Amino acid sequence: MTDVSYQHQAQEGEASLGDYFALMKPRVMQLVVFTALVGLLAAPVAVHPVIAFASILFVAIGAGASGALNMWWDADIDGVMKRTVKRPIPAGKVTPDEAKVLGFALAGLSVMMLALSANLLAAGLLAFTIFFYIAIYSMWLKRLTPQNIVIGGAAGAFPPVIGWVIATGTMSVEAWLMFALIFMWTPPHFWALALFMRSDYDDAGVPMLTVTHGRKSTRVHILVYTVLLVALAVGTAFTSIGGPVYLLAALVLNALFLKGAYHIWKRDEAQSEADDYKVEKSFFRLSLWYLFLHFGAILAEALLPAAWGIWA
Amino acid sequence: MTIRAEHEIHQRRKGRNIGVGLMLGAFVVLVLALTFVKITSGDFEMPRIEEGQ
Numbered sequence: 001m002t003d004v005s006y007q008h009q010a011q012e013g014e015a016s017l018g019d020y021f022a023l024m025k026p027r028v029m030q031l032v033v034f035t036a037l038v039g040l041l042a043a044p045v046a047v048h049p050v051i052a053f054a055s056i057l058f059v060a061i062g063a064g065a066s067g068a069l070n071m072w073w074d075a076d077i078d079g080v081m082k083r084t085v086k087r088p089i090p091a092g093k094v095t096p097d098e099a100k101v102l103g104f105a106l107a108g109l110s111v112m113m114l115a116l117s118a119n120l121l122a123a124g125l126l127a128f129t130i131f132f133y134i135a136i137y138s139m140w141l142k143r144l145t146p147q148n149i150v151i152g153g154a155a156g157a158f159p160p161v162i163g164w165v166i167a168t169g170t171m172s173v174e175a176w177l178m179f180a181l182i183f184m185w186t187p188p189h190f191w192a193l194a195l196f197m198r199s200d201y202d203d204a205g206v207p208m209l210t211v212t213h214g215r216k217s218t219r220v221h222i223l224v225y226t227v228l229l230v231a232l233a234v235g236t237a238f239t240s241i242g243g244p245v246y247l248l249a250a251l252v253l254n255a256l257f258l259k260g261a262y263h264i265w266k267r268d269e270a271q272s273e274a275d276d277y278k279v280e281k282s283f284f285r286l287s288l289w290y291l292f293l294h295f296g297a298i299l300a301e302a303l304l305p306a307a308w309g310i311w312a
Numbered sequence: 313m314t315i316r317a318e319h320e321i322h323q324r325r326k327g328r329n330i331g332v333g334l335m336l337g338a339f340v341v342l343v344l345a346l347t348f349v350k351i352t353s354g355d356f357e358m359p360r361i362e363e364g365q
Binding site: 057 | 325332345348349
């Protein structure tokens with residue numbers, strides 16, 4: 001009798017370290033670390049490697065805290081959607097309370113430590129980003145408006161600005177250009193996902209554009225946002241964070257991205273269902289490379305002084 | 313029925329404890345390194361203590 005209850009308790013209350021790590025959305029953290037690092041290195045002020053490493057680590061911990069708090073708040077809908085059903089809380093590995101405590105503790109720690117390692121403005125921006133992602137996006141907009149992804153995308157767009165502020169202590173146009181790049185990229189990226197993850201958002205009752213305005217309207221929105229994104233992404237080549245390497249990458253990537261968005265717009269549901277959303281899926285995969293390579297090109301411009309010299 | 317000395321839960325707990333221990337150790341080293349870099353950087357100034365205080 002004692003043995004049976006002991007084992008039952010063990011399965012419910014003992015998560016492994018990996019479960020807590022999964023709670024922090026490691027894939028999102030990768031993107032945050034990369035874009036914050038690019039922001040930091042693209043800035044015109046050199047930072048001591050130890051300070052840079054520590055500061056980026058605290059930004060990553062802040063992103064992880066946001067992930068844990070998001071999973072705590074969204075545990076009910078995560079359990080309904082196929083894409084998220086294996087997350088630690090719906091899978092029964094971690095309790096919602098544990099996620100909440102871990103999230104708040106890490107959020108406080110990351111903001112305080114960033115203030116010590118870098119500066120108060122960077123710490124304030126990190127605190128605002130966590131607040132924006134949890135309170136504005138997760139708690140308020142996600143379940144209220146089909147523009148959830150558009151406004152919520154701002155939370156994911158802050159890391160390069162934080163990286164820039166870690167180095168310079170101030171905000172500038174270049175930092176906001178990197179912000180705008182992620183901000184404009186987020187809607188087409190997630191709407192493509194919503195198109196081929198057909199019933200997920202319907203089942204969870206999340207008012208994605210596909211649910212509220214229909215799939216045809218979502219295709220139009222993807223094209224419109226892509227056109228705006230292309231203008232912004234190519235235009236960035238002619239600013240101080242751009243250059244020939246970036247321009248070349250931007251021209252190729254944006255031509256491919258625009259072509260993908262055009263094909264999505266041209267198709268109807270019957271065509272998409274016939275080939276199991278082949279075009280939408282390939283557009284989604286391309287969107288991941290799109291962002292990675294744009295920031296990679298900004299990084300290359302920052303690390304290749306020769307390229308700067310030729311361009312200037 | 314006897315309680316086994318080594319249950320799977322013990323292994324999980326052990327892994328978690330070692331992981332937390334290593335992270336705390338790494339955190340201490342990081343704070344130490346940060347402190348060293350900050351106080352050896354050019355613009356660091358010790359707080360002034362006024363005479364008579």
